[in-house]
Structures are given as C-alpha cells and as structure tokens.
Amino acid sequence: MRQKTKNPLLALKKDWQLWVMILPALVYILIFCYGPMYGIQLAFRKYDYSKGLTGGDWVGLRYFKQYFDSPMFYTTMKNTFVISFFSLVGGFPVPILLALVINSLRQNKLKRVVQTAVYMPYFISTVVMVAILQIMLSPTTGIVSGLLKSLHLIPSSVNLLGTPSAFVPVYVISGIWQSAGWNSIIFIAALSSVDGQLYDAAKVDGASRLQQVIHVELPAIVPTIIILLIMNMGRILSVGFEKTFLMQNDMNLTVSQVISTYTFNVGVQSGQFSFGSAVGLFNTVVNFVFLILANTVSKRVADISLM
C-alpha cells in the first residue's frame, strides 16, 4: 500500500525495462482480444445488417430470456455439464498417472518409446478421430466393440455409436486416448525437476519406490495439478464442438445436443447471430464464475492461484 502512493512516473522510470518487455504482448492482447469485444453487444441487440454490426435495436436480455424459456435450455445445460463433468473426472487423473508411470520406468528405451508414443494421438484431427471411432466401434464389424462383446463387458445388443447411454463413455474415453499423453508432458516436465536429494532422503528412511511416488513425487507436482485443475474448471461448460457435432446422430441426440452444437445449429447455420451471441455469452459467464470459484477455493485452501 505504501508503495502505491509513490509517483507513478517514478515507478515507470524504475520499471521501464519491464514495460518494454511486456508491451508487445500487451498491445497484441489489447488490439486483438479486447479490440473486438464491442461485439459482445450483439447479444443484447437485434442484428440488422443495414444498420451495421452493433447498430441494431437494443433489446436487452430478450435473447437470453428466449434461451432460458426454450425447452432446449435444460437439455443443453444438462448434456453439456454431464459431458464435461465426466471428461474432467475421467480425464484429469489419467495424464498424472501416466506421467508417474513413465517417470518410474527404469528401461530407458521403453521409457522413450512410451513417451513418444502416447502423445501421438494428439495430432490426429477430430474428423479423423471420429472416423476411426466409427470403424472400430461399429456394432457389426468394429473390432473394439467385437472384443468388448466377446468379453461380455457390454451386452451384445448395444450399438456403441448410437445407444444414448454409450455416448458419454465413448466421448470421454476417446478423449482420454487422444489427449492424455499430450497433457502428461507438463507433469513429466514437473517430475523431472524433483530434487534428487529428496529421493535419497526417502531411501535413507527406507521408503519403497511406491512410497517415494506418494511422498516425494506427488507433492512435487501438486501445484501443477492445481493450476491445471483451476484452468479446467473454467472450461466446465465448454464441450468441444467439433467432436460432439461429428459424433451426433439421431439416436444419441437426447444426450449429445450441447450448448455449442445448439449455438451452431441456430446461431450459425440459421444466421441467428444475436441469439448465438447471447447463448455464447451466457456460456462464457458460467465458465468464468467456475474459474473464479475454483481459483478462490484453491487460494484459500492451498495458497495457489492463477492471479
């Protein structure tokens, strides 16, 4: 507080080098991210081309109300939340586990092979990813569904691509397949910096390898885990549009119509820019609230925060 009463010019003089260093990034963000933000108004205005992008009549919360009143509000909210909740619960621990496993491998060759292999699926585009799912999970010819059926893990009448109850698991598991390796990179980086002395100390105490993982390695990556968790909380209502859209079919529509696909259907495909913006803005606000909540909780509990 005392510092802030100082002359800002003086502070600028002292910190000018820092300002020079951050300026390019700051200017970029201000121009390219804040510059177009006036477009948010679109959610509160009736889009009218002849009056310019933001010249339409001000209609206040009309489009928000329209969305809240629509029967699709509950459906899309529920579906979006369910998909992201399970994606988070199912998908978040896997990269951590993977990183711990890779870090524990003793054979260097295997370690390198595993590490190189697991990140590869990340580069596969969503279109192709869904095509692969369609081939592998086909109820008649798919080898994965065939395998699961012969092991009696799923009933033989299930169509993994259509049955509504199969949609979320397929979505989540294929998501893990695609990104767990990639997401583990950051944890592996964190693990490789663990101070060797800590291991030695643990060994002196007679800790087994597993105990070392629990008492040395896990605590070392907790801050990373929390930061990533906070960031993920901020995406709780963002379900990847492309993949959901491509996986959608008449059979699973009851569980696969999410906010982003709905916005696409009515907003982009039918040119309802204002309605689309309103739904998008609502989505963003909810995400942001979750982010702030997670950040606050983590700050209180673990003294780790984004800002």
Added chain:
Amino acid sequence: MRSIAGKMKSDRSDRIYYICVTAIAIAALIIVLYPIYFIVIASFSNSNLVNQGKVILWPKGVNFYGYRKILDRSDIWLGYKNTLFYTIAGTMLNLALTLPAAYVLAQSKFRARRVIMTLFVITMYFGGGMIPTYMLVQSLHLTNSVFTMVIMGAVSVYNVIITRTFFESSIPADLHEAAVLDGCSHFRFFLSIVLPLSKAVISVITLYYAVGHWNDFFTALLYLNKDEYQPLQTILRNILISNQAMAGTTGVGEGSYAQQYADQIKFAVIIVSTVPVLCIYPFIQKYFEKGVMIGAVKG
C-alpha cells in the same frame, strides 16, 4: 540416479511396483499404438475390406492409390511450404512475445503484474466473436495476407501462464538480486541468465505453439481466399472434403468418384499431415530426458 536406485536393494514390493509400472506402460503403448498402426495399414489397404472389418493386423489388398493421389497434387507441396513458413515465423513471434511477457509477470515486484495478469486471463474466456474479429483484421488490411497466419494467436495466455510459473519456480529470486547488485539490467538478466536456464520450458511451449500453427486451419479458413497462401491443413481438408462431399449427391456421378479409395485417401491424409510434426518431437524430447534442470510448473 534412478538406475542406482534400481541396483540398490530392490525388495519385493519394489519389484512388484516395477512390474506393475511396466505392465501399465506396455498396455498404454498398445492402446495408443494400435489405432495408429491401424491407420497406417488402412492407408494402403483396400477400403472396402477396411470398412467390412477385415483389416485387423495386416494390410490387405495393398495398393498406394491414396498416397499417389495426394502426392500427385502440386498444391500439396505448396501447402507444405506455406505451413512451414507460418509455423517457423509464427512460433518465433510467439516466443518473442511470450517469453519476455512471462518474465515480467513473474516479477513479484512489478506492480502492474496483477492487473495485467487479470487482463490476460479474461481473454481466455471472453472474446468479441468471429465477426467483430474479422472486421478488425479486415480494417488492419490483414485479410488475404500471409501475416495474418503469423500474427493471429501471437500470444497464448495459457502458454504465458505456463512460462511464468516456470520462471517463478525455477529462477531463484536471489539470483536476480545478486545480478542487480552487479548492475545487471532486466534485459541482460533475461537474455544471459534466464533464457539459458529455461531451455526446458522454452522447448515445451515451442512445441505447443508449433503444433498449434501446424494444425491451424481455422485462421486460414476465415482470412485467406487465395490459393497460393493456403496452408497444408486447408489443402488436405479440401482433399478430404472432395471424398466426403459425395454424400450430398445432387447429380449423377458425383458419388461414383472412386468411393473405395475415398477412405484410403482419408487415412493417407492423416499420415501425410502428421508425420512432419512427429519428426520435430525427438529434437525437443531430449530436453525432457536429459533432465537439465527442468523446472516444475509450480503455482
């Protein structure tokens, strides 16, 4: 270090632990690799056999139609060239903006830090939308310009946060204080001390940025209308679409376009577009392996 640990007393629980770990690793390897292996064999197998589930372990009805079809096109090489340029120039710009910004934001004594950080984080969630952004780019005369591909997404706040956290946790604060006492400016400290110590995080975000540029398809979709500027992804997508668009047949013959090769092309496209990225990784991976003071991403 770890290998010494291995040689040392490996009691039973440790042995079980290593067996489990190895088993998990191998299982993960198979789960990850099989579908990729499948794409590879599918890319030169008869597509009808693939669709009928006949291709499982070995390629069948081998032919290289898909690859020939793709590599025959002259635009694919142009696409490679463009993408290479966008990726290299774009990533360099990314690093030039991200690294100094992250350094500044890691300075606890920099008082605007919280405000700027908040400003940055907000943009991860709020945006003006596609149309206002397009109008901005247009008013800057960046539509149909190669610079759009380099400039758009120049700063990823996510990567700034990762880098900042690395600097905070891995560059000891007293190192800076000592340097300041020696009369070292921020510029010099950043260039000659921080950067050399940060190879790990630099390589990670380089990878993140480079892959982002490599796979970027939306920027080109929105802002580029000239064939000579199109990146690889757009060209590959056009190839894919020319196979998939057959579903909406309006006229005769559209669908008769060598359907059985359509999927083969699809799979070949993945390989053609993915292989170059896979090639960069080993160069960067060595930083993970060497463990050269790879810092954690700490809060």
Added chain:
Amino acid sequence: MKMKKWLALLLAGSMAAGCLAGCGNGGNSGNSAGASDNAVSSSKSETSGSSSSGGAQQSADKVNLTALISKHSLTKDVNEMEWLNLLEDKVGVTVEWQQISADWDQKKSPMFASGDIPDILVKATNTNDFVTYNGLFENLAPYLDAGQMPNVSRMFEDHPELRVFCTDEEGAIYGLPDYRSMWHAFNRVLYINKTWLDNMNLQVPTTMDELEEVMLAFRDGDPNGNGDTTDEIPLDFNGFPTYLLACFGIPLMNESGGYYVEDGQVKNFRVDERYKTFMIWLRKLYTEGLINEEVLTQDYSKFQSLARGEGTVAKVGVTLGSESGDRFGMELADQYIPLPALKPHADSDESEVYWGYYKDSQCITAATIAMSAKCENKEAAVKLIDGFYDEKTSVEVLFGGMNDVDGCTRDNGDGTYTVLPPADPSIDPGTWKWTNSFADNSPYYFADDMEDRLTMGEDMVRKDSERGPLEPTLKLMEEKCESYPAMFITYSSDDNSTLALNQTTIDNIINPAYAGWLTEPDRDIEAEWDAYVDSVYANGLTENLQIRQAAYEKYMEQLK
C-alpha cells in the same frame, strides 16, 4: 491506486480505438462507401498483375472484376477452364477469382457481415442471405427491365414462375436462379438384387408385404451363395427412408425438412397417422432382423462400401440409390434392378402410392449468382452474369467447355449438343464433369426442349433408364399432388429466427423418437404416439406450421 487508474485509462483508450475501427467498418457496410471500398480496389490492382499469368492478357479496354465461387472440391482451378476465359474475353472483362472449395458456410457469415465481398458471387448465396444482409447485394431487376440481360430475360419469358421465385416483396431481384429441364425425375430409386431373387426362385415383389416376404427369405437363406447364411443384409438405407414413406400415401412432392403440402395445408409428416403406420411397419422389419443394424450410425462411406460387396458376392438385398453403377460398383451393378413405388398391401389404393419427388430441387436452384451493391463496374458485371445464361455457355457451365482445350462438350451445329466422354479414359464421366465445369447448381439455363437437343453421357443415360419403373408414379404425382415450393419462400428475419429455434427443438424430439422406435426393443409406438404428437406440436410445430402456412399462401397468391 494511481497505477490502477493509469492502466484503466490505457485499457479504455485501446478499447475505444478497437471500437472505432470496428464501428467505422460497420457504418461503411451500411451506406457510405469509404475506407473499406478503397481497400477492395487497392487489393484488386495489386493482384491483377499476378493473375495475368493465368493466360488472360490484361489490356486497357478490359474491365477488372472480382468474383467468388464456392465450388465443389473436385473442381479444378477455374482459371484453367478455357471456356471461362473465352467467356470473359467475349464480355470484355478480366475476372480475378476467389475459389472456395470447403466450409463456405463458416466463412460466409464474417465475410458478408463485414461487407467485404467481391463483385460477383457464384453458388455462394441463398435467399435468406438477401434478407439477413439487406443492402449488401445489388438489385438486378432494373437491369433486366432495361434489357441489359437478354439471356436471363429469355429464361424468365419461358418460365415466368422463375422470376416470381426470385423476386422479393419490394420487387427486387438479388439472386438469379438456374434451371435445367433434363433433371426433373432424378430422385433416388429402390433397387433389389435380381440375382438373389433368381437364386431362390422368388418373384419380383409388387407390394411391401411381398417385399417383406422376399427379405425374410434373403435373411434365412444364402442367396449370394457363398455358404454363409448370415452375411446377407436384406435392407439397407442411410438415416431416414423418406422415399419409402411416400409409398404409404404421403404425397411428398418437393417435401422439405418433413414439410409438405396436402389440400392446401402445409403439414409435417412426423405427426401424421400415416407416418405412424409406416413406423410400425419399419419397426417390424427391424425387429425381424431385416434392416441393417447400423442404418442410423453408419457414415456414407460405410453405407457405400457395404453395397459394393466383396468381389462378385453381393451383401445387400434391397437398398436406395441414385444409379446402380455408383451404388453397387461395376462388378455388382448388373445384379440389381430398379423397383417401382410399391403399394403397402395387395388391397391398397394404388392412386395413393407415391414416391419422394424432388422436381424443384433437382431442376432449379435459387440464388445461384448475385452481385455486390458496391461493385464499381456494374454494367460489365451484369453482362458477365447474363453471359452464363446463354444457351451454349450454359452447356459449358454444367458439362465443361466446347473447345479444343477443354474438349468436354460439342456443338453439333444444328441446335443440338453432345456431352463428350471424358478425354481421360481413367476418369468416370461424373468426376470428369465435376472437374471441368462449374457443375450443378450454377448459373445456367436449359430450356425445356433441351431435353431433346442435348445428348448426355453414358452414366446419365443409364440413370434415366433406371427411372422407368417409377415413371407412372411420378406422372400421377404431377397430375394430382400439390408441390411445396419451400425453396422459393422467404421469411422475415423474425420468422426465420422463430422457425430455426423451434425446428432445433422439434428435431430434438422427432429424431430420437424415430431412432428409438426403430431400434429399441421396449418401445411401443401406439402407446407413445399421442403424447409424442402433443409434445411436437407444443414445442413449436404449431407455430412453425402457422408461419409456413401464411408464407405459403402469400407465395401462392403472388404466383397468380
């Protein structure tokens, strides 16, 4: 504190700057042609230099135009089409083409909304765009009335209804339609495997009941003779078999998204009793194992490759398709024959058996070409647009050039034309056409008598002959059924918005209901029907039908 204020100021300043840039643009697109217009012209002059490499020499008397085409991805660089270069020379323009071959829908909205469009747009607009982006496009009606578009005028004289189609409430024409007479009956056809019928000594079915019998035999026997009785799929389709529904008595004449017209009323078949009857029948087939388990989830490639069987062993007994060579591959095409529209039962009224007849969308496309209101050389642009509608050029637009370089079509000199076989024998006629021309849904006009004056390729001839069995049904529909001219009806932006929102909700009920009724064993259509119908009406169908009915009536009024 002061630091914060300072930052806030900085932020406010830059936001204002951003806002100015954006707002300035918004204003421009509305009325005054200011800075952004300059941008367009400067980029034009910058690029015309590079485009001259395409062969077209730039001369002083030629007018520069920009144009955009949303082309098919098989279509080659349009600058390489000699016929197009010749047309441009004839009209006296040099066109710089922007070519979009994928994802135009996503690209379109920011481009249109920002007002940043080229002079001419080919295959890139739809009628709703003219409402949504009111003021962006040039009204072509004055040019027509001033006699500056003789070819288009000829089309409108022959088919006055086409002019009504594309004229809006204020009498303006923003986009021109196309018309091709030869295409009218090219709907899907139901094929059955004749070889299988012969192998099992079965007759070609004449009713849906007999079809079911035949398919049961296909299921139990080994009609393809490979020793495996389980690998035959009696019936396959992709998604929803609208064509078969028509056989159950719903007159789907130019049906659009489930909507059709009967007795002057716009209706939706999803809440019709006949749809219920059809679903009960279809469900029965599914329960009996006659329908491919994957009808709802397979993608198009899988759907296609399944019907192509393995070598000469066919896998599918009955299926929908557009042409046998395309649907079954050359090795199997001979095994299949087209079926007529089948009546459900032997005692059904034959005069109420229909087929999905999409005459309008096969022959006519609305808004295939449009012009920017900001075009600087309107006379020249109008001349070029009209050029596409010339009889000879129309043939080239759809099938490819009539010259030695392109070698796609031939002018026989006596008013007749021939579509030549592909110059490259390794390419099939369809692909050849899609590569060398603007192809379907482009600006062209084929007068009704062109049906006799144009000789089409081998694939089209076969396609035509496979429509033979359906002809009586289609003729009956021509005489009896009312068309739903959905593609020509436009709505106000409010109505559009309501329709779109409601339709998404409706689809979220009807599509899962269809899927569930077809595939889930514990569903009961009879028991669920009334509640289902009520909920579809309550969730927006009532409103949508009202809006559509009013628009339909208004449109019919205009036609008179």
